[in-house]
Amino acid sequence: MGQAGAPAGAFVLDGKNGDRLFTWNSNALLTLASNAKLFTTGAVLDKRGPNGRIVTRVLSRGKMKGPGILHGNLFLRGAGDPTFGDAGYVQASFGGGGTVQTLAERLWKAGLREVRGAVIGDESKFDSLRGGPTSGYAASGYVGGPLSALAFDHGLDNGHFQTNPPQFAADQFAAALGATRIRVDGGTRTGEAPSGARALAKVRSLPMKQIVRIMDLPSDNWDAEELAKGIVGGGEQGTTSRGAQLIGFYANGLGFHPRLSDGSGLSHSDVATPRDVARFLQKVRKRREGKALHDALPTAGVDGTLAGRMTSGPASGRCHAKTGTLTGVSALSGYCKTLGGHTLVFSILMNGVSDLGRAHALQDDMAQAIAGYQGH
Template structure:
């Protein structure tokens, strides 16, 4: 590897880490809300890390994105296998991990296996599942795609249909500005009102269409407390603020996200001088119905970064369904799982993956450490530019997302690697996982996955120690 390529890689990672620090300093100085970059799980108990022709048009695509991003492996020597093996083996024997642990370390450039233990065993991945879901979304839909929410002409004069496009990140009336910038229900109402007034209408009957997503809105393997506790909302193609009653808080989630979104839309129209009939009913928009207005989400690569940094369960499930639609499967949990695995197989990493949902909340998911590490390696490779958002979305140890919550990489055996590890966390009851990348002390880019799914209480500090061992090797 040329010295120039190594410098590009190191500079890219350094800039990303420095940018996170700068944002944090700015937030403390100005009071800016870093909600899109941080997660605050409960400190008292383990929690989930945080068509046919008539179908709506959910995704807008454009050309390639991130073409200039060059995340390449450094040309430093590989870590000494004997020393690394000894240190990792000792750490993997920690009783906090329980009696079922898998681990792997790969050279990002060549795929050379540096260390492995139960690396091909399918294990419960928790939220590291999102790495797989997001990689499939980027590969299938393209990083510059958008999710679209529309309003179309109803079947009768004086009617309109709010058509859910599967953008669960759609901002409701009381949402605050975030990164990435959310598509706005208020903007959609403004555009709709302007069109209706131009047609001479001041009163309409409003309907809403959620037909883009099908099947059970609750995944097999989800625990009964997930929705009441605010870990996730039932999955529908139409929702605002991911089904939150108040976008500032995870709970409570509303009982009927589509109806709640449609009622909020009606109130916004009324403020713009368009009266809406009292009854708002579900329907299916007619094929080819004239479009009155639309709003588009942030590009998919930004949604992926948010999903991984924040461990956003709702958006992960929506992305899995969009992969299903693109791959010709039903937009359900089952269809999304089949489609995601099919895309990963096209990329050459489909082995060792069995899914029941896209977020990792389901205890039925199984992913091998080898599969996780391979996908991370691809995301950090110049050969797969469409997948780079997976790498850039991984939380930075001690600074962002689920690794910047004040609980991770704080122990004496890991805090020296703050800023030098990027990884996705996974935490549900009795499951702790960590998968990501690090630059060794000699400048070699490596990827790793550490998974434990029979954890007695919690093993996050041990996983941090394992990643730190890799980074300082």
């Protein structure tokens, strides 16, 4: 580990009994990069449950008159489902999830034939800031799309960022209604559903255990920021700062003290010690979020951001870990099933990195040594 230079640190422990097996500068506060997603993943799974789902609703205060005619507006209200969108995109990208087509079909089956009002996109569950602190809260290519509670197709429109996500979603929903032979008389716009509006239809996201895997395998920053905003309570508006605070509170409650300013790890101010990261991973193994967090991580030599690393040797197929990369930062933290039959938990955080390939090689060598451990 001394070859990594400074500042860098590492910590390895036995996942069964918590015994320390290796430590190097393990109490140093170091930038996490995407290892911050480990805390986001745990907090989201703890808040919503591994089988929890995010609900997107269609609401109205209008009244039904005549043969299926709604006199009033239809509100499409999002709650931060990062997998919501068009049926074709959702199926191709995620293998399923909530879509505007399903909402339209459910309204048709409920008897709706005409809307004498507008279709309105409601993103009020979150603030309207499109990015995180590293971009001044503007939409950013590093995030991967504009943030919105009414996220649609990952915030993309034919590969480009949507300029107005709730308007885009409203337009797509109106088109789906039209394709289902439901007439909309009042066009589309954005706004907030009034109090007292009742739900006419809803769709649920994939289970959270699948969504966090969709996030963690490729290390999707946009997914992480959407989920961080959505971690707030039912009566709160989601913001990046509040989401980061609640993720921190979750970790604090388990005895760990990361300092976070976003959910993705894009900020260099997202820091923790290697000891805290590893002990956090060890502790969550025994909690309800533990299996889903473990299963969300890339597997060495198999998939995600580790598909091309450690393709042979004892680590291949045995180590499941979260990568992290920023300018000057490289990280790898997770679990290895050893040749000796133990699960070892580790965190390697490297700051001041000038050669990313060398950093990866050092991390991979350490993971191979961890996986090859024969101790008892």
